[in-house]
Amino acid sequence: MITKITKLLGVGALALGASFGTARAADTVKVGVLHSLSGTMAISETSLRDVLLFTFDEINAKGGVLGKKIEPVVVDGASNWPLFAEKAKQLLEQDKVAVTFGCWTSVSRKSVLPVYEKNNGLLFYPVQYEGEEESKNVAYTAEAVNQQATPAVDYYLAEGKKKFYLLGSDYVYPQTTNLVLLEYLLSKGVPLANIGGGFKKDESGKIISAGKYTPFGHTDYQQIVAEIKQFAASGDACVISTLNGDTNVPFFKEYAAAGLSAETCPVVSFSISEDEFRGLPAKQLVGQLGCWTYFQSINTPANKKFVADFQAWLKTTKTPGIVKEGRVTCSPMVLSYVGVYLWKAAVEKAGSFDVDKVRAAYQSGLSFDGPGGKVTTQKNMHVTKNVFIGETKADGQFKIVKSFDNVYGEPWLKGKFKAK
Amino acid sequence: MTPSATGRSYLGSRRTEFIVVGLIAFFLIVVFPLLNAFGIVSNFTITLWGKYLCYALLAISVDLLWGYTGLLSLGQALFFSLGGYMMGMHLMRMIGDLGQYHKPIPDFLVFLGWSELPTFWKPFSSFPFALTMVLLVPGLLALVFGFLAFRSRIKGVYFSILTQALTYGASLMFFRNDMLMGGNNGFTDYKFILGYDIRDAATQRALYITTAVMLLLVYTGCRWLSGTKFGLVQQAIRDGENRALFSGYATAHFKLFVFVLAALIASIGGCLFVPQAGIINPEEMKPEKSLEAVVWVAVGGRGTLVGPIVGAIGINALKSWATRAFPDYWLIILGVLFIIVVLFLPGGVVSLAGKVRRLFSAKTAPDSAKP
Amino acid sequence: MNFFYSALRLLAFTALALGSALAAADTARQTIARAALAEAPAQRIEIITLLIGSGDESIAPLLNAWKEDALFLYSAPAGSKIPVQLSGDKDEQGAQAATSVDTGQPILAPTGRPLRLIAADLTAVEHNGALRRAMKAVLDLLDLSTANVEKRVRAIQTIGSSQNVEKLPALQARAKIETAPAAQLALREAIALIQLKSPDTPTKLAALKELETLHTIASADPLKAALKEAETANHPSVANAARAALNAVDSHLMTVNFFGTLFRGLSLGSVLLVVALGLAITFGLMGVINMAHGEMIAVGAYTTYVVQNLFGEGMDLMIPFTRIGVHLPGAHLTGWVYQTYFIVAIPLSFLAAAVVGIGLERSVIRFLYRRPLESLLATWGVSLVLQQLFKLTFGSNNVQVSSPSYLSGNWTYQDIIFGWNRVFVIGFAAFIVVGVWLVLTKTPLGLLIRAVMQNRSMASCMGIRTERVNMLTFGLGSGLAGLAGAFLSQIGNVGPSMGQNYIVDCFMTVVVGGVGNIAGTVISALGIGLADQSLQQILLNPVLGKILVLVSIILFLQWRPAGIFVTRSRSLD
Structure with a gap:
């Protein structure tokens, strides 16, 4: 029976241990990445994880945000909606991330929404969606209908x-x-x-x-x-x-x-x-x-540079599980990329990582010239962009x-x- | 094979078992929440464990059927979800007009163009009614399905496949938006339970304690049942249904009773799961989910009551960790672990304890875990 | 279509004056060259429109080349731009012979030899939807006199559905000389549809009468419009005639839907049969509940994918657990040789899945013959592992398998569509069933299989090497799943979890048919297919249909717990 108790405790410790992230350094800021890397949605969502990591590297290479390097915390929602809520909670309560980029399906967004509202977190959501929702805790870079x-x-x-x-x-x-x-x-x-x-x-x-x-x-x-x-x-x-x-x-x-x-x-x-x-x-x-x-295929220097940089990054990245061949860029990827930069702009304008201040800055109408042309944030947390x-x-x-x-x-x- | 004997063999006498179970229960029900209240254990962990314990209830329900009665149901997650849905309906009503549309009915109904509540939704505003439905709906479904299945003497693999078809059909059904049960999104964004803020740490702790107490009750109840004459007949059906039948036992009735009982246990698990997970949707009814529950039982050790609990908690904890540490290899780990257990350790992880004991006591006991 | 009208109007008013003048000055080739050189899309459309009515034979190939990005602008050394078409075989550098668009002659290089250009170095002449429709307008009228009947019919139908009165004379002229029955029918329909717009009541009535006789689906919408018009204008005779015509169309639609549903049900049943037959052997005969059956299907589908790429451009693979990528070179075949890849892939899919199946049997399943329920669990673990291996090898995305041309067309008889891939699967299913039946009943192996499956220990006592037979039987079942995968790659997606879409259906089919009985599987597959399609047609809702089928299967099994055909045995348990 002693073996059993130790086993139970061991398993518990395993779960507990898993929850504590890597040691925090003072000059980094933690940023959550919440996508399905396994299960049915992995097909689509893995690319978003990849482009987010690329964006973080790109920003870090230029000095980071407010002088802090971005430290991504990547978790797998595993195409399992209750798990999305669990992982969101983990990101917010344990890892204390400043912002999260994530979700693809509407149901995953709906599943994590209460968690973000409860903890006053900030989620950047990059995939075309049905609208009929406006939360102050979600920045919808996604296409509205x-x-x-x-x-x-x-x-x-x-x-x-x-x-x-x-x-x-x-x-x-x-x-x-x-x-x-x-x-x-x-x-x-x-x-x-x-x-x-x-x-x-x-x-x-x-x-x-x-x-x-x-x-x-x-x-x-x-x-x-x-x-x-x-x-x-x-x-x-x-x-x-x-x-x-x-x-x-x-x-x-x-x-x-x-x-x-x-x-x-x-x-x-x-x-x-x-x-x-x-x-x-x-x-x-x-x-x-x-x-x-x-x-x-958008024929602008900004887009060509983005595509070339991303491809170059793919060649050199050491992150396991990233497919390197035959990669393309697409709208949800670019909206993820744009989201990171809009968040960076909001943080820099607010001069702080505090969610309320960042949100106020975000709602004030920031612009960023992305691969798809100029995007501008709106009061309602959505984004004006070209179609x-x-x-x-x-x-x-x-x-x-x-x-x-x-x-x-x-x-x-x-x-x-x-x-x- | 006598797995229940296994259960006794590794726990030693009844007294030691009582002490062990009591200690673990005390830890889970009293110590753990206290640690949480003092901020040593995080809220996140307590909710996580709350969910694990709900899964343990589901695992027990699978084991009651499979380990004790020899009926491998591949549709237990259906009853789990149904319980969850009934609870979810009540929680949806408790949102009031705090939803996205600020209407007095759930958001998805507004979205579907409803301006007032459909009739069958109305009574769910009452908590007692919802609780009754948690027991009634899955219980009735199990009764009807079980009656039909056992009457025509469907058993073995056929039973498994039929239950799988049942849950598959139900998941398709609940997936449809016309069903007025939230479609693919299901129910989410709960705000209150019994007047308390559901996202509050204290509420979550209370829910956790309720779950742990419920698990203890179910464990004790099943433990008692397996020792009664009823439990023995149940195991006789597993080991030789025809012999039991020819000995004059109406096996169909016994099986039906166990099937309904298992459905109720699963349903209670689901009803406790939903307020803690914060979402219920048809995904939870998919055939894979039921198969996963079977995996917990098999890995933990079927035919015992501790096995399913250990399996459900262990595998889910492993999953929480591995999906983060090895997202690409998680399925391979699970799959291989599972193959190994089925091939080399049919008694599950808990049988290891007995094996180790025997190794030390060097007694020549017969290998009871062999099928 | 706005454009179409304006194009026709343009023709009517300017073609005579301007067009004939141009035609005298410009050949069709020159006109196209001019359009290719034009900068603005609108200008291109205008120039292309001038070709309407021209019967020049060079138009179709040039416009088609343009549409397929095979028309290029070549910047001559002198600085001028010349529209060129590349043709002929590619040499080592990928260069092809260049022909000038405006003369049709090869362009000569400064050396005096014919110029060869590489397509990748040139910019294709652009085109957009509006321009392609302009080209279509040209081609439609061109097609009115084309030798290809099918094309001609399509051209006539397009003109008919536009209901443009100005086109009536052209159609009537054609009707006088038309000999092909299909085209004659299309002409009658088109003429009647245009006459429906006539202000003259007797003409209208005659047109309605004609449409009633023809009762084509395409005429439904114009008829409804005519009916509405007549009702608002209070024209009872016209309204009645329109109603009669509409009724005729409706009853025709009923017939089409009825037979269409039958065919679709038959084809869905055949798909089910193809995917479930392997399971009927592993589960039905051997009693192994192979939850990895879906992954055996995926093995077959991925084999087809690999074969396709070996015939074509080659492919990259990742070796699981390592970061090593492997490049498989392709044979770069084209044309019909490339198209045969599917024929080659079929037996290879069988082999690949059979090998994987035998490996699975040796490593896992052989320990579980006495524990069927546990074979279910272990193979589920195998299925998880295999899915992840596919992901690691081929990527988590679906992969592209293109259908060879002989599987991607259709015959349409009386508006009922018979897709070639669907016809193929019916034949394929029949072929496999006969094959399996022959193997099981007419070969020594079949005899052994049946003996071992009926009584494993007795067979073993008789000196049969049951281990070997088990292995081969499982290999056969898995191989059949592989065949199913090869076919499914033609109608569905090929991805790591493709098998999961079929596994429940497979088990249902086998259980309903009666375990251990191939004939039962055949009947149940066809029955489920027909029921599914009929319910879909009646309810117009794919999900409800599927749920109803599941419910009826559950109820059916209450009535016949052992399926359609019961394998009788004296043993109890």
Whole structure:
């Protein structure tokens, strides 16, 4: 029995020991990195960890923030949402990080949000999201719906598209985006009959859900593609897809096999960036559209330098587990990068790492010239930035076909557009 | 095989067992929270341990079925989550109008276009009602599913696969936003429990103590049950169901009772887990989660009551540490550990203690851990 | 489409005057060269639009080359820019022969020899969506007289759906000389659709009658519009005719959906069958609950990926636990030789998965034949390890597997789509089932397998080397999973956790069919596939359909606990 007690204690000590970080030096500032490095979301989130480490190195090489070197504390959320909350707590209560960069999915953000509000922490969130949220403890560098979805619709309308098919994965981001898009399309005079994917109404007849939804990991898109084919039979149709990650592959393979293409019925996807593209059948996607606030193909010196620096850093970094070959840059990565610099600017303006002071500085409207052009922080913790629409090319890059400058990030969009 | 005998063999007599369990319980229920109150143990650690103990409840429920009755359920996480969901519904109601939309109904309902509460949500404002539902909903589901399954004499692997299908179906179901149970995001952002701020250190400590006491109760209860005639029949079913059946025992009824009991234990674990973890969503119902619980039991030592507890706490502690120290190798560590235990240590980690004892006492006891 | 109208208008008003003048001065090639040299996108579109109505044979290849980034601007030594097209084989430097766009002749280097240029050194002439549509407008009319029937039909349909009255004469002229039945139908539809816009009621009624006879899906929207128009204009006869036509379209849609669902169900069933057949052997025959079955599928899929890259550009791999990257050189094949990679990959996937499976059997499973439930647990551990190994080797991202051309098209009969990959999987499933059946019933190995699986100890007493048979049987089951992986790479994603998407479905299929019975697996796979697709079609909701299928499986097993086909045995337990 003694063995058992020691064992129990040993295991406990293990857990306790794990919680205490490395020794703190006076000239460093701890910064949390909270992404999934394992599990289903690791595919997307690992790249953000990489770009964050790159950014920290870049800043440290130039003297750090307020004379302090950034010391990253990297934890793995493991695609497990309760674990995200646990790790956030660990970062804030044990490691006492000054700021955290992290989260990809909405559910992980929702899971850590109470922790950040309780401890008055600061989280930088870099991935396109549904809005309908505004916490003083979260800096949303992410694209709001009006920085991605509505510009894409504007583009389609200008192209003369008349019918819109809404398709997405069944979670908050697509559901909200599609509801906002429905209102937006109606406000632009598109009749309800020309919006495909189906609607769900409540008892009073109000539409509470628009579009077709599939679960994560769905593999069979035969029926949906057949439906789109019929929908598009009369021409001038397009698909607005908020399908997530993995499911894009079976969808686009089925789409191409059914004889649909960018010319007959283009698809604009909000979840496919250069990074996701690496796992997609490029040939079958040529000409389909993407819409982000950054593309690797942006032809500016700032972006070229960013891409080159990142690639050079990848070659030399010693951090284990970083893939070095075939790496690309994409919007969530750049928004992570921009987030670090915006935080640095806020800290420097505030002259302190104190969250309240940093937030006040952040809300005062700071600007940073990032790889995707100028970004400016807003009072509502969101960011004004440029929006680009790109056509996919066979080499996995996007050719920019349209850009919108300085789009204000607006999280509250539902009910904003009135039908004509 | 007689794993329960194993249980006794390494703990020695009943008296030593009583002392050991009492000591550990005293440490977990009294000393640990006290240390926390004085700031020696951090709030983070206490919540973490609170969650581990909830997992231990889930592990016991798996073991009660698998280790004691021979029914490998791959769907116990479903009952755990259901308990959590029932509790979560109450906690969602307690947010009041402090959500993002500042409406008197939960945020996700506002988001889905509801302006008032759906009928089935209304009674969850009451804490006693929610607690009743924590027992009733999983209990009824287990009763119906168990009745159907045991009536048609589904057993062994078929039972495992069916329970897996059940939890898979349920996770798909809860994943849908139309279900009005929060969809993929589930429930989060709780504010109050019984009027106390749920994020407060004292509340979390109280929840931890409740969990530890509940674990002690469940442990004692199961320990008692395994010694009764009922417990013996239960083990007889595991070792030879047909013999038990032909001896005149209505095995289906026994199994059904154990299945419902296990569901209730899992559900209580889940109900305590949610306020401490701060979130419940369909991810917790995925078949992998149930498999993980089976892993805890197997590694800890099935057919004992200490094994599942040790396994649940040990593996989760290992996970907390390894996902940080070796994110790339964590799954390999877990997988290999698991293969080794299954192949070479079927009695789990706790059987090591007995083996070591025997080694020292040099008695030629039969290897009871052999299947 | 706005552009399309303006293009047509432009044609109508200016083509005669300007276009003919230009045509006299400029050949189509010269026009395209001029467009390529134009700076502003709008100007390019304007120039390209001039080609509408031209039947010049050089237009299509040039515009297509432009669209595919194969048209370049070459800066001549003299300083002028010349639009060129590169063609022919690449030499060692990657250079190709350059042809001038405006003459079609090879460009001569100062040495007098034909100039060779490297594509990577040149900038491709840019194009965007609007320009490509302008090109399409040119090609559409070009395509109206193209020899390719399929292309012609598409061109006719595009014109029809635009409902532009100005195009009517061109279509009617074509209708007089058209011989291909498909094109004739398309012409009738297009003409009727355009006539629907006619202000003259009898013409409209005739058009509606025609559309009723044709009942094409594409006519649904214009018909609805016409119906609405007639109702608001209070034109009962037109409204009735439109309604009748719409009904005809609807009933046609019903038929299409019915047979489409049947086919989709059959193909989904075949996919299930292909992925579950390996499990039917390892689980059904051997009683091993292989939770790593999904990873065996992934082994097959990754093998296909590797083979594809060996045929193509080569690839980089990481050796797990080390930081050593390995570069596998590729054969740089192109064209149909490259396309055969999939054919080569199929047997290799089988072999790779079989080898991994045999390794798994030797190292883990052989200790667990008497403990089936524990084989479930141990193989789950194996599955975790394998997934992580895939991640470390191939990266955590999904990898790209492109479909060969013979698997990425479709036949469309009466609006029902028969995707080639789907047709292939049905055949593939049939082939594998027959193969497995032959192996099990007609070969000595099959005899041994059946003997060992029915009674391991008895078989052993008879002198059968059961260890060996176990190993081979497990290898066979795993190899079949590998085959499934090779196919799944064509319709789904290939990634470290791809197997997890199929594992529950696999077990369901085998259990419903009845363990130990291949025929049962076949029937249950097809049944589940059909049920799933029908429910999806009826509920128009993919998730609800799946949940309902799961529930009905659970209920079905209450009724028949041992599946469709019960393997009878006298033993109890």
